[in-house]
Amino acid sequence: MHNAAMDALGLNWRYMAFDVKPDELRAAMNGARAMRFAGLNLTVPHKLLALDMVDALDDSARIWGAVNTVRFESRLNGQWAPIDQCPQEDSEPIRSVGFNTDADAVIRSIREDLTFELHGSNVLLLGAGGAGRVAALKLAAEGVAQLFLVNRTTSKAEAIAREIRERFPLVSATVGYPAGKVDLALNATSLGLKPNDPLPWDEGRFAIDQAAAAYDMVYRPAETPFLQSARQAGARTANGLGMLLYQGAAAFELWTGRPAPVDVMLRALQEAIYG
Numbered sequence: 001m002h003n004a005a006m007d008a009l010g011l012n013w014r015y016m017a018f019d020v021k022p023d024e025l026r027a028a029m030n031g032a033r034a035m036r037f038a039g040l041n042l043t044v045p046h047k048l049l050a051l052d053m054v055d056a057l058d059d060s061a062r063i064w065g066a067v068n069t070v071r072f073e074s075r076l077n078g079q080w081a082p083i084d085q086c087p088q089e090d091s092e093p094i095r096s097v098g099f100n101t102d103a104d105a106v107i108r109s110i111r112e113d114l115t116f117e118l119h120g121s122n123v124l125l126l127g128a129g130g131a132g133r134v135a136a137l138k139l140a141a142e143g144v145a146q147l148f149l150v151n152r153t154t155s156k157a158e159a160i161a162r163e164i165r166e167r168f169p170l171v172s173a174t175v176g177y178p179a180g181k182v183d184l185a186l187n188a189t190s191l192g193l194k195p196n197d198p199l200p201w202d203e204g205r206f207a208i209d210q211a212a213a214a215y216d217m218v219y220r221p222a223e224t225p226f227l228q229s230a231r232q233a234g235a236r237t238a239n240g241l242g243m244l245l246y247q248g249a250a251a252f253e254l255w256t257g258r259p260a261p262v263d264v265m266l267r268a269l270q271e272a273i274y275g
């Protein structure tokens, strides 16, 4: 999606993938800086390791405790600026700045791909791993009214509920299934990735027709059993491809300073993932 976006804007840039061992991440990041890379994306487990390796952290990375995007900056008229906008002067230092574009992407995808209004809504969130925790806190920050948290390991859901009650006292965060209807059921577990995975909820305690809309962070397969059953029950559905798209679009804008051609990026993603 990034190469398609660069081509669409006529940028003489390339986005490439590198496998880097965790204990060589620092060396790899220093190498990228020495080669005047515009920036980097990082994935698991590097998102956490990079917190201590960048020269500066944007609030987005500090708040969410993870770096998925790095931008290299140098000095332009005494101010830090994206490196490609700066003249190449040997005397000027280069710094790395860590950002997180994942957290906003979840919310943007739910809002745009499901046309869902989060404020005041009731949400069942399945999963309390890394992605589930960020989603829960972002949903609370967006002003959902009620959040029902369910996770195989209950203690993790309880820890998130406590954190929400402390940070967002207006949001009702409880652990367990809702008795009645919810506006949205959101899967943040990894169930659905593999063909024989069970549904991500307990069918004895929750029926999919209790949800008016369903969002699955899994995007491969395009329609998980969860989304299929939700669609058949009449719910609006969307998968997590939008999360991947929007975190990429935000990173693209951080590096290039130009609006991301989101349609071009989406088409490239769909082609690469679904053929």
Ligand code: ATR
Residues within 6 Å of the ligand: 126, 127, 128, 129, 130, 131, 132, 151, 152, 153, 154, 156, 188, 189, 190, 191
């Ligand atoms: P991510 O960064 O994608 O959130 P993660 O932190 O490993 O990855 O979280 C995976 C989520 O899927 C967790 O909610 C996990 O439940 P646990 O916290 O109990 O481990 C959930 N999950 C994974 N496999 C599962 C399974 N077989 N049944 C139920 N939940 C599962």
